[in-house]
Amino acid sequence: MMCPNCKNNEFITSPNRYDILSFQNGKLQIVRSETLDEEQIFCRECGLEVDISNAKIKLKK
Incomplete structure (x- = not known):
């Protein structure tokens, strides 16, 4: 499978975890x-x- 835009065959995921931060002291x-x-x-x-x-594989709209 290749990217339809640039023909690259490597893909990465976006991190699906995030931290909620707060200033304390x-x-x-x-x-x-x-x-x-x-x-x-x-x-x-x-x-x-x-x-x-x-x-x-298709580009997301």
Whole structure:
């Protein structure tokens, strides 16, 4: 499979976990971490988001 934009064959995912931070006593502290169910996939070369479904790759609109 190749990116339809640049023909690269390597892809990366967007992290699906993020931290919620707050300043406490003058320091940045992690309040909690949350995860997202949605996975985003990007072409490693050009960075465009792609949709991989039915074993085919297409650019996301």
